[in-house]
Structure formats: C-alpha cells, structure tokens
Amino acid sequence: MDLRITSVNVLIRDKAGRTFLQMRDGKARTEPLTWSFWGGAVDPSDANVESCAARELLEELGVAASPDQFRRLAERVGGDGQIAPLLLFLPPISWPEVSINEGAGAAFFWRSEIEAIPVSKSVGWYLRNRPEFLHAAGAPRGQTS
Secondary structure (H helix, E strand, O other): OOOOOOOOEEEEEEEOOOOEEEEEEOOOOOOOOOOOOOEEEOOOOOOOOOHHHHHHHHHHHOOOOOOOHHHEEEEEEEEOOOEEEEEEEEEOHHHOOOOOOOOOEEEEEEEEOOOOOOOOOHHHHOOOOOOOOOOOOOOOOOOOO
C-alpha cells in the first residue's frame, strides 16, 4: 500500500441514489460541524484500503462489510501530499441497517442539497472536481441531481 495513503473516504448511497453523510462532531479536531464522508485513518493492521473502509463502517455505523463490497473511485491528494482514496460502498444503505456510533448525526442528501450545506474539504473537493460521484440518478422530478 502507498505509504502516503493515510485515510479513506467512503461514499455510501441509499436505494434512491442519495448520498449518506456524517455530521462531524462539534469537538472534532478538524472540520467540526461539517458534513463529511464516512471513513478514517488507515491502521497498520489494515491489509489494504478496502479493509480499512470495512473496519471504519463497522466502527462508525455498525455495518459489517467485506473488502470486496467496495469499489475505488478516485483519490484526492492533500496539500501535504497525503492521499485519501474515495471508495464506493456498493450495497445501498437504509436507516434500519445503521447505528450512528460516531459524529453528531447523519443524513441522506441529493447533490443539490449537499451544495447548500457546510461540507468537509473532501466533500467540497469532490463537488468541485468530480461532481458525478455525488450525482444521484433517479432524483425527484425538478431536482437537478
């Protein structure tokens, strides 16, 4: 694994195609009270980024996932040269399947809604540079994303 990969971001959707984001806790060390992807730091015990993503989903949402349920979409390189891959969790998620174990809350959003809320640097980067990843096919009539 590339040693510059220090964290992973996980893109989760529901059956309608909305993006499931976490509200970062007000006491978070970085970017408090912003909406963010799920995920976190790579541990030395993680075999690869997909294993890290599976571990993070179990910790943060109580969702038991296997590494083969993720597809790597892109990478964002920070100003410090660290790489944070974005992985799509392939199965759709719904409220009864999750238990919010981290952060100040969570919600499902259409892209147009994400554009109107305070977001983390990662989500903001994808909105500007790869908005297709936040596009929700099947958005309600009149909705642009």
